[in-house]
Structure formats: C-alpha cells, structure tokens
Amino acid sequence: MQDTPRGARLHIAIFGRRNAGKSSLINALTNQNIALVSDVPGTTTDPVYKAMEILPIGPVVIIDTAGIDDEGELGALRVERTLQVLNKTDLALMVIDQAAGVSDWEEGLVAELKKRNIPVIGVVNKIDMGQPAAAETLNWTKRLAIPMVAVSAKTKQGVEELKRQMIKHAPENWEGPPILGDLITGGDTVVLVTPIDSAAPKGRLILPQVQAIRDVIDQDAIAVVVKETQLADALANLRQPPRLVVTDSQAFKHVAAVTPDDVTLTSFSILFARYKGDLETLVAGAKAIDGLKPGDRVLIAEGCTHHRQKDDIGTVKIPRWLQQKVGGELKFEWVSGGNFPTDLEQYQLIVHCGACMLNRREMLYRLAVAREKGVPIVNYGVLIAYVHGILPRVLMPFPAARRVLDGK
Template sequence: MQKTPKSLRLHIGLFGRTNVGKSSFLNYVVGQDVAITSHIPGTTTDVVEKPMELLPLGPVVFLDTAGLDDASELGALRIERTKKVFDRCDVLVLLTEPEAWGGYEDEVLAEARKRRIPVVIVVNKADTRVPSADFMESLRRRSSRVLSCSCLDRQGRDPFVHSFKAQLIEICPEEFLHPPALVGDLLAQDKLCVFIVPIDKEAPKGRLILPQVQAIRDVLDGGRGVVVVRESEYASCLKNLRTPPSLVVCDSQVVARMVEETPPEIPCTTFSILFSRSKGDLDEAVRGAGVLDQIQEGDKILIAEACSHHAIQDDIGRVKIPRWLSQFKGFDVPVEVCAGKDFPENLKGFRLVIHCGACMFTRREMLARIERAREQGVALTNYGVAIAYLQGVLSRVLSPFPSALLVYQETAGTPQQH
C-alpha cells in the first residue's frame, strides 16, 4: 500500500506550536514509533511526510510542520516551508494544549478558513492539565470539531483514534472517499469483460439494479467493453469471444455457477465484492467473513442494508443469506435485519455484521459504519464476501484482488475453503 500514488493519499497537515507534541501525537495515532520524538524544541527540522494506512479511511500522509511561530535561527526558512503545507493539505489537524490558545492558533485557523480546509482541533497533553470547561467551550465556538487526548494514556488510545478517524471521515474531501474505479482498473485493453446478471424477482421491471448499471458505466468510462448476459447464456457467450474476458463479474446469487463455468485462468468476482472494495474495505470484509467459522449457537448476526427497499418473497438479506448461513453452520443462526438509516448505534450484541454493497451510499457513509463496528470490536463483512465464503468459493472470487486474497489466506486456517 506504500505504492499508492501521493495524489490519492489524504494529505493531513499537522499544525501546532513548537513542543505542543506533534511528533508524539503522530506516534500515538500510529501506535508505533514512526516519527522523531524529542523534548528538545525544534527537533523536527523540516516538513516530515509520514504516509500510513488509517483504516478504514485508507492511505493518508501526515505533513508534520515545524510550527509557524518558531523563532530559532532556521526559522525564516521553516516558516516558508510550513506555509507551503497549506497548499498541499486536504484537511488540517491543529494541535494545541490546555489553556494555550493564542495568536498562532487563530492565525492557522484563519488561514485554513480562507482556503476552505476543514480543521480538527486536538487538545493534547490533557493528562498533564485537565482543560477547563471555559477553554473547551471557547474552542467549540471556533470549531465544531474539538477532541482532547493524552499521548501518555495508552488505555485511552483506541477510543481517541476511533473518534479522530470518525472526524477525518466526516471532513475529508469526497474524492478521497471515492476511489477512481469500481471495476475499470481490473480490465485489460482490447479485451471484453463479462457481467452475469440474473433476472429474478429482485430485478425491477424493465430495469437493472443500480450496482450493475454503475459497474457497466465504470467499464465504459475506462474505455473497455462489457458483455451483459444471464447465467443461463453465460457459457455459450464465453465461447463466442475470440479473446477470453479479462474479468467475469456476477451477482452473488449465482456465484457458485459462475465459478463452475469459468476457466481457472480467467479472474472472476461478484458485484458485491467490487462494491466492498470501492465503498468500504475489502480486506476488512474478508477478515470479517472469517468470523463465520467461529459463529456458535446463540450468536446473533446483523444483516444491514443501505436502503430500505420493499422486501420480496425470496429476499437476499432476509431469506437467502440466513438460509445459506444455517446450511453452512448446521444450526439456525438468529439474524436481525436493519435497513436504511436504522443501523444501530450499539452493535455489541452482534457477533458479526453482514452489510450490503451499499451502492446507494457515499463511501463516507459506509466508512462511518465500518468505523463504528471496528470501534465496538464487532466484525463487519459484506454480502458478496459472506456469500462466497459460505459457498466455499471466496478464494476464487478474490482472484482479482491480491491483497485481499493474502488476507484471506492468513485468516482462513480452516480447510473448508478451496
């Protein structure tokens, strides 16, 4: 993931007076020693770029500044360089400490406002001196996003980092939440791909469901062509292509049949898995699916749908997934279904959340849900990943995604999968 192009990383400017603890803060967030930590003022002699994965948000890079208020010998040059950080950052973290708000902080905030860069204020060193209610109130008048933290508090680290990431998910520009491609990056030039689209009761009359339309559009945007076909015509359609397709994608409901009819050298996956990657976090979903092996009698599963559609007779979330679950486990697994905005605040009663592809969601909304589950220590997977897992074909349909496949191989110790 270090190979993510810089432009696709969320650039987070980290501002704060000398010695407010920027490097310690970075270490605290990352949970490992990645930045220089020191108590000597001005150790960080230049803008330090620290790329990292901040899941589920994805790749970010912190731009650790030396502070605009520095007065040491190299100050002029450092101020110059620090100002350039404003040009490059997508969001800004302004680190301060209790009762220490002043001209510097106001200046940073004003510059950020002028440039419309969203800001999170973090009051550091909340352990050494509890910030007064008046002080916190004055900060909240300046910004709706104020957190406090203590970098020495190891126990408080997880809750803080979750809140911090939740803030970043809310404020970061849309383009960092929308990876450029749903499927386009998986396709080879001068090859077609194939989409297998079953026409069942869930398909709206005379239309296609949204994820399929979105995926077709993404193929076209990428300058490729796509064969759209039902599962019953798939085999004969394959024979009609001179060059094998670069990718086959099916609706999860026919994944077993697709795997059976697809030559092993052709990568294949499902629409839902494409969406898990694009709107959510495929690696996490694969990890989450591993929990299916550990489900025991009495464990409860939450089926979560992004939109509240009219449930049909053979509904995928309400009927089919529960049925496949019971077949897989050999006992009835109690399932609760939530739809639309009803995603519970408290997920702790559930062993696992199985979420739909979220085609109707912005990535921001889906990431917020993933973060909520993560914060509460509840595993979350996705319809497509779960269905492929339950049907024993997950590794096959992860073939287009090396990193997720690796996660799968690390997670799945059981021989149930092939």
C-alpha cells in the first residue's frame, strides 16, 4: 500500500502551552501511542510532522509544535519557527489546560491565525481532572472568539465531538485545483507519456505519474500510459483521439511531433506547477528571465534537502541554462528545506523547486512573499519549458497563463 503524498494531506497544527496535553491529544485523535506522552513539560523539543490517519477525516499531517510554546525558544527564533508552522497550517487546534485557562499567549497566537484566515478550534483539555466553571468557559470563548470543545485526552471524552468540529471547520478546497481532472470529463481518454529514465525507481513510477493516473480514473476517464517510443502506436490504436496528452518534459520534442496539432498537449511539470501553486505567477516569472543581465542575483530555493545527483537540476543545470540565456555570469544563492527568506529585494529572480515536499498553502505563501517584494518567481518545471521553447504549447489547456506569456 502506498501512502497519500504529504502535500495532499490536511495539515493540522496543534498549539498550546507546555503541559496543556498536546501530545496526549494527538494520541487520542489517532488512537495510537505515537507521540511520547509525559508529564514533564517540554518533552517535545521541535515541531514534528507526523503523517497519520484520523478517521473519519482521512490522511492528515499533524504538526506537533514545541519550542514555540510559551516557554520554548525565545525571541527571534521562536517567532521564526512559529511563522514556519503557520505558513503550512490548514487547520489549527489551540489546546488549553482547563486548570490553567486562557492567557495572553493563546490570545496572541489566535490573532495571528485569524490574520492568516486559518481556522482554529479551542480545545479545553484535561476535563477528567476538573470541570471549569461555566462563567470561566464563557469568558475564554468570548476572549478568543473561536469554536471551543471540552475534552479529556486521557478518557477520550469529547474527542468524537472535536473530530466533528474539525471536519466542520476544515477549509474547503485546501488541496487546490485537481491535477488534471477539471480538463477532462467522464469517458475521455488521456494519454500519459512516461519515459523511464534512471531517476525512476525500479519497478515503480514516479509520484506525479501515479497521481495523474489516479486523477484520470477518478473522473471516470481512461488513462493510456506509454513510453514516448510507443506513443504513435498507442494513438493509432484509438478510434477516438484522446482528449489530452500529458508528457514528461524530457520527451516533449518527440511527443509534440507525434501528437496531432488539434490534440491538447501539456506536461506533468505544468500540471504540477498549477496544482502546487499559481501558474500565472510562475509564467510571469519565466518571462522575467529575458530581462536578466550579467551580474544579477538569482535565488534558487528547494523545499527539501535531497541527495544531489551528478547533473543536479538546481545546482548545475539551471545555473548553466540561465547563464547561457543571459550570456554572462549570474550570482546564485541557494536555500533549502523549511527556510524561505523574506529579504528577497536583493534578488532579480527566484527559481523554486517543484515543491513536492511542501503543501500548497506553503507554496502559495512563498509566491505571495515574492510578489509582495516585487521579485519574479518561477519554478523548475515552468523554467525548463520556457528555456526549451515549449512553454507556449504546454500552456494550451491554460488560456489565462498563455495570455500572461504572450503579454496580452
């Protein structure tokens, strides 16, 4: 059984002061003893991302915060860590010890969540140890102005009601657009061209290909999966032409030659640029490559720290392509992992990875920061299509992005 990709899981952040019972609440929600539970404040020492299943909500990532609670890291580091969590949170739980009540700390953090339109539910915990007075509870509810649920993580009292509230308040459309489902209808045929190169793990397909096949069959459509060398045969064997052909960028030239001009053609990179972010912003970023001059500063940002291969895309290929295009040296800087700088004014271009390890909310946040600072941002897939001259054709299904490219 393969896992749901992390980026396609609802990200639920658990906030609360030390010893409010964050870890026990996670256990109670998941019926598992995964999180270490302890009465000693500060057992958890870092925000931890746990992929799990909460029935009936489905696959989620629980962000188990710590170091950013009231007694955690001080000052700038605490603020930075909090922001990193907020940037990827789809739904927040604010855990409150019934004996300790609501303080300025909860009030401040709830205000930050509201500012970002992140839904938050107050969880009054440890009601097995004592019931707060009705007046007190009313006062907390008034102060935070969020839905509140009383639970005992220990006895599980109230936990089912909390799950119901979580389903009710989870943001709609947190997943963003489908990968390609909105481009097709039931009964359509979609051809997926999947070259098998050395990067593909033995006996498997890479994740975007699997996700695209699943999206096709979820629409009651038919997925035809072929290597580029079998594409012509596959097309010839279809009585009705396909509604859509999707190709890996590396096979684009061959695929474009074989696919009739009236068949819509795009690439996995373009589909995932849209799925994970905002295609128009990224296409505008690609156009900005034309304005780069020798000596300009370019930030290359990756969402994870991966094992670099010999001809690494982020450190070797993209710098080479950009410098060829510019006809001179550029100044490159690299960042990776959860850190995305906010002092972006110093760069003329930001090139971001495909964000397979980031959720859509975080990628949209990064795009927003770049836009706010007036710095063009493009991702790997859109950049590759642009420098290879295939961007106009692969934008066929996306007229708004095509207009950005054509400057209309």
